[in-house]
Amino acid sequence: MNLLRPQFPSLLLRKKISNHFPTIVSDNYAGGRLGAEQLHKRGAKKLLFVSKAPIKDVSERRRQGFIDYCQENNLRYDIMLAEDKRYFSSDYDHFIDNHLINGKFQFDGVFSDTDEYASDFWHLLVKHQVLVPKDVQIIGFDAAKIYPRQPIFLSAIRQSTEKMAEIAVQKLLTQFKSEKIDKDNLITILPVSYTQGITTKS
Structure with a gap:
């Protein structure tokens, strides 16, 4: 189900729930x-x-x-x-x-x-x-x-929360400057990485 089109700068993090909001997700x-x-x-x-x-x-x-x-x-x-x-x-x-x-x-x-x-x-x-x-x-x-x-x-x-936050700020600032949202680039997919802890072998 698509939500209403945003009337103010908006975006979604981690999960897509609308075709009208810029969305930033991990791969x-x-x-x-x-x-x-x-x-x-x-x-x-x-x-x-x-x-x-x-x-x-x-x-x-x-x-x-x-x-x-x-x-x-x-x-x-x-x-x-x-x-x-x-x-x-x-x-x-x-x-x-x-x-x-x-x-x-x-x-x-x-x-x-x-x-x-x-x-x-x-x-x-x-x-x-x-x-x-x-x-x-x-x-x-x-x-x-x-x-x-x-x-x-x-x-x-x-998940790169730092990169996610950085891109989120960029997209919000872009919206503040212009009402137009690039519909061809609504979704940004960020790469993930492996972090070693003590629950796997080195």
């Missing part, structure tokens, strides 16, 4: 591929995508990138989606418990479409005495920091 599909690729490069052979239902918008692009990389490289993979409920992480806990054989988790690489779900899964694996990253490597998506000096713990696909 979510490439990010999903990169997550699977980084796990593969570090020796993971059976991968798991972890998220929460329903999967849509940017999450679907991330999942599809992950799936396509796995299929193109003949990697075994599975999808684990928790139910959309208040204590959804209990589904992760049950999944881990049901996929442990003699204390060994049946996947050696985990990728999630958010840092939040990746972190939840990481702590539950530790609770079940699964070694991260020795036995299972984990990559999230975002690599956001609350403060500049905050250390990176979770390996993740990083």
Whole structure:
């Protein structure tokens, strides 16, 4: 559904919801591929995508990138989606418990479409005495920091929030100077990168 045309300088960040607003998004599909690729490069052979239902918008692009990389490289993979409920992480806990054989988790690489779900899964694996990253490597998506000096713990696909902010300011200033919006360049897709943390092997 398209929203009304903006009557004042406006833009959208991270997700497209209208054909009338300039939009700045990360390359979510490439990010999903990169997550699977980084796990593969570090020796993971059976991968798991972890998220929460329903999967849509940017999450679907991330999942599809992950799936396509796995299929193109003949990697075994599975999808684990928790139910959309208040204590959804209990589904992760049950999944881990049901996929442990003699204390060994049946996947050696985990990728999630958010840092939040990746972190939840990481702590539950530790609770079940699964070694991260020795036995299972984990990559999230975002690599956001609350403060500049905050250390990176979770390996993740990083969105360039600095570049996003810079382009956002440029586009808003352009709108202030002119009412005309370039309809042929409404969407700006920014590249993503991999950030090493302690949940993957170096």
